[in-house]
Amino acid sequence: MLIFLIGMPGSGKSSVGKQLASEWQIPFVDMDELIEQKAQKSIPTIFEQDGEAHFRRLEQAVLHEIIAQPPTTQVIATGGGAPCFFDNMDRINRAGTSVFIDTPLYTIAQRMTNKSQDRPLYQQADYDAMYQKLVHTFGQRKQFYWQANIFLSATELSVPS
Numbered sequence: 537m538l539i540f541l542i543g544m545p546g547s548g549k550s551s552v553g554k555q556l557a558s559e560w561q562i563p564f565v566d567m568d569e570l571i572e573q574k575a576q577k578s579i580p581t582i583f584e585q586d587g588e589a590h591f592r593r594l595e596q597a598v599l600h601e602i603i604a605q606p607p608t609t610q611v612i613a614t615g616g617g618a619p620c621f622f623d624n625m626d627r628i629n630r631a632g633t634s635v636f637i638d639t640p641l642y643t644i645a646q647r648m649t650n651k652s653q654d655r656p657l658y659q660q661a662d663y664d665a666m667y668q669k670l671v672h673t674f675g676q677r678k679q680f681y682w683q684a685n686i687f688l689s690a691t692e693l694s695v696p697s
């Protein structure tokens with residue numbers, strides 16, 4: 537069983553995924569980490585040197601590799617944009633169970649303001665600019681996120697710091 541966590545950047549996919557996998561004692565993979573291993577570069581460097589289109593192709597390739605593995609149970613933290621390009625969301629839903637981590641945008645904006653250096657698409661000057669950017673991005677992406685099998689409200693969810 538493949539459990540794909542999807543949702544906005546900063547919603548908690550990586551942190552929640554790690555914790556769930558450790559509680560359930562099943563493997564955890566973070567697609568962004570696999571992309572960095574494949575490219576031998578950090579995500580910001582991929583964006584800077586190769587551009588977003590190249591990053592999206594690497595992301596798609598990593599997703600295909602995860603799905604092509606022999607049957608296994610694991611938690612997969614996707615990147616925020618992963619379900620929103622190519623036919624990725626259809627493939628995710630055919631291969632496993634998708635869980636949308638539903639975190640309010642104002643919470644994400646608080647988390648990401650001044651701490652977005654590892655997310656090249658979200659380099660905003662202040663809270664207001666970050667919030668506006670997130671609203672705009674969510675407007676484009678919600679059609680994909682809302683195809684999730686399960687919606688997990690993260691408002692009351694805590695993760696170890």
Ligand SMILES: Nc1ncnc2c1ncn2[C@@H]1O[C@H](COP(=O)(O)OP(=O)(O)O)[C@@H](O)[C@H]1O
Nearest residue numbers: 544545546547548549550551552647693694695
């Ligand atoms: N439920 C939570 N409560 C408080 N902070 C959280 C929670 N989930 C994530 N965070 C924090 O928010 C930031 C982004 O989380 P992360 O797991 O990297 O999100 P994503 O993988 O969705 O981009 C991290 O600093 C993380 O510690």
Ligand SMILES: O=C(O)C1=C[C@@H](OP(=O)(O)O)[C@@H](O)[C@H](O)C1
Nearest residue numbers: 544545546568615616617655656
């Ligand atoms: O929203 C996006 O397009 C992205 C989100 C990031 O992952 P997180 O959602 O884990 O931050 C990472 O894949 C990349 O910076 C692009």
Ligand SMILES: [Mg+2]
Nearest residue numbers: 549550568613
């Ligand atoms: Mg992440």
